[in-house]
Amino acid sequence: MDETKEHLYPIKWLTKASAGDRVASELRMRIISGKIESGTILSENKLAADFAVSRSPVREALKTLAAENIIRLERMGAVVIGLTEKEIEEIYDVRLLIETFVFERLAQMNVNVLVNELSKILEMMKVAIKYQDADEFSYQDVLFHETIIRAIDHSYMLMIWNNLKPVMESFILLSMRVRIKEKYEDFTRIIKNHELYIEAIKTKDRTLMIKSLHKNFDDVQGKVEDLWRSQQLLVKGEEQEND
Amino acid sequence: MDETKEHLYPIKWLTKASAGDRVASELRMRIISGKIESGTILSENKLAADFAVSRSPVREALKTLAAENIIRLERMGAVVIGLTEKEIEEIYDVRLLIETFVFERLAQMNVNVLVNELSKILEMMKVAIKYQDADEFSYQDVLFHETIIRAIDHSYMLMIWNNLKPVMESFILLSMRVRIKEKYEDFTRIIKNHELYIEAIKTKDRTLMIKSLHKNFDDVQGKVEDLWRSQQLLVKGEEQEND
DNA sequence: TCAAGTATACTTGTATACAAGTATTATATC
DNA sequence: GATATAATACTTGTATACAAGTATACTTGA
Numbered sequence: 356m357d358e359t360k361e362h363l364y365p366i367k368w369l370t371k372a373s374a375g376d377r378v379a380s381e382l383r384m385r386i387i388s389g390k391i392e393s394g395t396i397l398s399e400n401k402l403a404a405d406f407a408v409s410r411s412p413v414r415e416a417l418k419t420l421a422a423e424n425i426i427r428l429e430r431m432g433a434v435v436i437g438l439t440e441k442e443i444e445e446i447y448d449v450r451l452l453i454e455t456f457v458f459e460r461l462a463q464m465n466v467n468v469l470v471n472e473l474s475k476i477l478e479m480m481k482v483a484i485k486y487q488d489a490d491e492f493s494y495q496d497v498l499f500h501e502t503i504i505r506a507i508d509h510s511y512m513l514m515i516w517n518n519l520k521p522v523m524e525s526f527i528l529l530s531m532r533v534r535i536k537e538k539y540e541d542f543t544r545i546i547k548n549h550e551l552y553i554e555a556i557k558t559k560d561r562t563l564m565i566k567s568l569h570k571n572f573d574d575v576q577g578k579v580e581d582l583w584r585s586q587q588l589l590v591k592g593e594e595q596e597n598d
Numbered sequence: 599m600d601e602t603k604e605h606l607y608p609i610k611w612l613t614k615a616s617a618g619d620r621v622a623s624e625l626r627m628r629i630i631s632g633k634i635e636s637g638t639i640l641s642e643n644k645l646a647a648d649f650a651v652s653r654s655p656v657r658e659a660l661k662t663l664a665a666e667n668i669i670r671l672e673r674m675g676a677v678v679i680g681l682t683e684k685e686i687e688e689i690y691d692v693r694l695l696i697e698t699f700v701f702e703r704l705a706q707m708n709v710n711v712l713v714n715e716l717s718k719i720l721e722m723m724k725v726a727i728k729y730q731d732a733d734e735f736s737y738q739d740v741l742f743h744e745t746i747i748r749a750i751d752h753s754y755m756l757m758i759w760n761n762l763k764p765v766m767e768s769f770i771l772l773s774m775r776v777r778i779k780e781k782y783e784d785f786t787r788i789i790k791n792h793e794l795y796i797e798a799i800k801t802k803d804r805t806l807m808i809k810s811l812h813k814n815f816d817d818v819q820g821k822v823e824d825l826w827r828s829q830q831l832l833v834k835g836e837e838q839e840n841d
Numbered sequence: 842t843c844a845a846g847t848a849t850a851c852t853t854g855t856a857t858a859c860a861a862g863t864a865t866t867a868t869a870t871c
Numbered sequence: 872g873a874t875a876t877a878a879t880a881c882t883t884g885t886a887t888a889c890a891a892g893t894a895t896a897c898t899t900g901a
Contacts (some may be wrong), residue, residue, distance in 0.1 A: 373884065399853075409886040414853090415661070422665055424757045429851060430892070436753075445754040453693055510679075511688040514667045515758055616854065642883075652856040657883090673862070674882060 357592060363388060365490045370558050372409045373416035380521070381406070382416055386425050386437050387525045393437035423522050436521070438526065446526075447572050449519060453504065456569055460507040462559045469506045473553045477546065483541045489531040493541075496531075497524050499549060503556070545571075572577065606631060607768070608733045613729055615649045618658035622766070624649070629668050629680050630768045636680035640669065666765050681769065689769075690815050691736055692762060695757050696747065703750040705802045712749045716742060716796050720789065727728060727785045732774040732816075735785075740767050746799070788814075 363384035369377050382402070387389045402413045417433050420426045424442075429436045436442070461469070476499045483492035496519065503517050526557045534541050555564035606627035612620050625645070628634045636725045645656045660676050665668045665701065667685075670677045679685070704712070726735035747759050777784050791814045798807035 375866085375884080398851085410853095411885050411887090417882095418658070418661065422757075424753055424759075442753060445752055448699070449754050452699055456691070456695055508736055509691070510667055510685060511692050511762075514665075514761060515692070518665070518757060519754075520762060556642070587804065618854080643881085653883095654855050656856095686887085769848090 360391075362531075363390070365528075368494075373586070374406075375411065375412035375419075378402070378406050378408065378412050379419045382524075383420060383423070383425065383521055383525050385436055386420070387522065388529050389437070391435055391437075393435050395435040395438070396432040398432055399437060402468075420570070421523075423518060425522060430440050438522070443526070445446075446519060446523065449489075449515065449569060450523075451517055451572070454500070455565070457504055457507050457509075457512060458556070458561065458564050460509070461503075461556055464507070466506070469503070470553060470557050472502055472557070473549075476502065477549055477553065480549070481546060484535075485544070487535050489535040490528060492535070493524065493528045493531045495525055496545075591594035604633075606633070606772075608771075615708070616655065616796075617649075618655035618662075621645070621649050621651060622659035623768075624664045626663060626666070626668065626764055626768050627772070629663070629678055631772050632676055632680070632766065636678050636682070636796045638678040640678065641674040641675055644804075661765075668765060678768055686769070689762060689766065692758065693743075693766075694811060694815070697743070698808070699756065700747055701799070701804065701807050702751050703752070704746075704799055705804070707750070709749070709799050709802075712746070713796060713800050714796070715745055716792075719745065719794065720792055723792070727778075727789070730778050732778040734773060735778070736767065736771045739770055739788075743756060744755075783792050799815060803839075 364380040399413050403410045421428045427477050480495045551567035607623040642653050642656050646653045664671045723738045794810035
């Protein structure tokens with residue numbers, strides 16, 4: 356139906372991905388951006404036609420998105436759930452929960468290697484900002500938190516992260532793309548928060564860690580609504596162009 | 599290959615399930631029981647032949663089990679991870695984490711309906727014990743905790759639970775089947791713990807809740823190894839019968 | 842105009858077919 | 872005997888085909 360593929364998801368992140376992954380990534384972005392509205396019923400056949408693939412990868416994608424809680428598989432069609440304010444808060448509940456847990460473990464570990472790794476990622480983030488590369492920045496931002504989680508070698512915490520990651524990634528991606536143009540100064544604050552986070556890990560200062568974690572959330576959460584809306588408008592605009 | 603289907607997973611729980619779900623459930627039980635050993639490489643074709651279905655439902659099942667972290671999908675074949683002592687501890691870390699979170703929310707809610715629901719489930723558990731029905735007991739036990747989690751209406755906590763549940767269920771199922779024969783007295787203790795749990799929710803007593811939660815874990819965890827071993831022996835025995 | 846029943850066009854779940862790629866084994870060459 | 876190369880038997884990912892079931896629309900009857 357919609358022949359013009361906008362590719363909301365960065366194409367170069369999909370170099371080695373299967374058709375199923377590609378469909379999932381793109382669909383996820385469209386749902387989270389609001390391009391596909393909450394409540395919409397997705398049909399395997401229509402999606403297959405839209406993405407010019409067979410039903411097999413589409414089914415795979417739908418199963419993935421259902422596990423991520425952004426669609427709901429019903430007897431007839433997949434219903435889009437999407438991300439409302441409530442869901443975003445819930446995601447941050449989970450992040451707060453796991454990252455707090457992770458921190459407790461880190462407090463009993465040697466964190467030299469980790470801190471070094473995080474510093475590197477932070478430098479990357481700075482470079483990304485310098486060149487106004489929102490996608491690269493988002494990638495490094497997500498990687499930052501994943502690196503922390505991976506450090507404690509806890510397969511079930513990682514499992515939770517893996518379920519959360521794609522949605523987080525999409526959300527951050529969309530958010531950063533808007534912000535890097537409109538609210539450039541936000542990024543200095545984000546960087547500062549991450550520096551605080553690293554400091555907290557290095558000094559094993561629990562209160563500092565919680566503080567920087569919450570700051571990070573406030574930073575995102577407070578601005579969620581309007582940013583998200585502007586993104587919606589932006590995408591809707593594109594949509595009209597195509598018709 | 600192995601034509602004799604042992605049906606480790608209760609068949610009557612699969613009445614309306616798809617072939618994919620059936621394969622996933624049975625495979626999960628075989629992996630967690632140790633019948634399929636950790637490290638084994640599963641082939642889609644072999645599994646399809648084993649379960650007398652096509653590759654489609656098998657692929658679906660493997661994707662599910664990979665999301666549950668008991669197998670790992672690699673370029674060539676799916677590698678069985680299984681449940682070692684480490685994984686079981688990790689699962690309980692997660693349970694402790696989410697149930698603690700849930701409790702905090704419950705403390706700010708009206709819990710009358712929930713407590714009533716839990717009491718009902720507890721009665722069911724008692725009946726199951728009375729008739730030595732390990733499967734029914736396990737079902738109600740899992741339902742008990744799911745009911746608590748559902749009560750706070752938090753879709754992402756539920757998401758975590760949904761990822762954990764099948765593995766938990768299988769593990770409890772196998773564990774209870776052995777215990778109901780060998781260690782009947784365990785069950786009075788389990789019931790008592792659950793009563794404590796309900797009491798904690800009713801009175802919103804955090805310390806009591808944590809205590810009963812930990813007791814529950816100690817109860818399971820301490821006995822995990824030998825129970826699990828005996829289960830392995832039991833299954834291995836069955837295996838030899840077939841050859 | 843409305844009700845009931847039938848036909849039609851969709852839906853999912855599963856089986857099968859095929860292509861592209863990878864490991865393994867066998868064969869040929871030194 | 873060791874090494875390089877070719878043949879084979881596997882692997883996954885995707886497309887397509889089909890069956891069983893469900894909603895929609897249409898027709899028929901009052």
